[in-house]
Amino acid sequence: MLDISVIIPVYNAGQFLEKSVSSAVHFDEVKEVILVEDKSTDNSLEICQKLASENPKIKLFQHPDKENHGAGATRNLGIEKATGNFITFLDADDYYLPNRFDAEKELFKDAKTEGVFGAIGVDYLTEKGKQEYQIKFKDAPLTTVHYPAEGEEVFRGLLSLTSKTFGTFFHLNALTIRKSALKRAQLTFNKNLRVHQDSDFIIKLAYHCYLKSGIIDKAVAMRGIHDDNRITKIVQYSPQYNQRQLLYWKSLKDWSETNNLPSEYKKRIYLSYKSYDLAQKKGLTKYCNIVIEGLKNPEILKTKYRFNYYR
Structure with missing residues (x-):
């Protein structure tokens, strides 16, 4: 059985956090859920403390100086604290679906496979968030790739160097990685990028590690779309x-x-x-x-x- 560390960076996500954590902690494959709280200004820290006190699988960490360091540095701290052989990520306003690890249980039987990725869907939590998301991304039901791929084809696809359209980036919520692969590649998130550190990490990961597509035709996790999503706030080419x-x-x-x-x-x-x-x-x-x-x-x-x- 897989033993997975789920890393959840937490910043001002108090209203979503319990749903996010509960969607991950119940899996038999999940060894631990690591909450890394990044100096929220809402009640996120109190909710993290409550959740950690109720379930030994849930572990809470903060940066040593208790300051805000951004998502990249926060995920890096989660990786450092993880004790599972596999690493996954989950944003604090998103959640896993019951099929989240169905493909992983089979694909990781092959020792060559160092990472597996899948598709995520959208869950419109507010009407304003829905309108902003659809203006920017139309009404795409999935963030996924267009065809199965593995190895160097994944990296080439992400750089649009394939003969056919590979599709959009896959999301961190649908990525599972061997921790040993991250250690071998000496790969971490660029803490100097306050946005796009996830895309930066994924491209580098696809070059250094052998990735393979899992479930790409239906969602294995859901992205919560609401009024405060950063992804919808920036106008393209502004x-x-x-x-x-x-x-x-x-x-x-x-x-x-x-x-x-x-x-x-x-x-x-x-x-x-x-x-x-x-x-x-x-x-x-x-x-x-x-x-x-x-x-x-x-x-x-x-x-x-x-x-x-x-x-």
């Missing part, structure tokens, strides 16, 4: 969106250079980074830089971010 994307792709660019990735991968990451770098520029300077970069790397006009340049 200055704030461009700046956050720039920091995210710079993290990947620096990583690709440090790890000396094959030139095909480094170039794709560089072009994505450069598109957001160009988006920060204004006026004539911007268009001159676009022309110069286009002459050096014509492929930049073929990236999925190409329309970003002219805004």
Whole structure:
């Protein structure tokens, strides 16, 4: 049987936390639920303390200085404290479905498989949250990939280097990893990214570890959509969106250079980074830089971010 540590970073999620924890703690495969409280300003800490006192499988931690460090550093602390052989994540306003570990129980019998990912659905908790989500993401019922994949194909798909469309990112809520694989790859979340640290982690994980798709045609977890979801607040290609994307792709660019990735991968990451770098520029300077970069790397006009340049 799998022994799984479920890591839940907690920040101002008091109204959702009990449902999230109860969706995870009952699985036989779950050895422990690790709550890492990140200096919430609501009653989250009190709820964490109550839950931990009621069930020995639930463990509560805070950063040593009791300050707020963001989701990346908070998940890193959870990984450090985890004692299970497998690591999963769950956002404090989301929850697992009963089939969450059905694929994992079979796929991890193969020692080659270091991580398994699946699909997540959406649960509209407020009408405002629903409207904001649907404006940005239409009415996509699943966050998933379009076809089964494993190994390097997963990494190539995430970088849009496959011959067919791989699909959107899979979500941390639907990812299970061998802790030994994280240790071998020396992989942690980039604590300097306050947003997109999950996407950054997933791409790096897909390169360093052998991932395999599990249940991708139906949800194994649900994302709670409400008024305070950060994912719905940033307008695509707004200055704030461009700046956050720039920091995210710079993290990947620096990583690709440090790890000396094959030139095909480094170039794709560089072009994505450069598109957001160009988006920060204004006026004539911007268009001159676009022309110069286009002459050096014509492929930049073929990236999925190409329309970003002219805004």
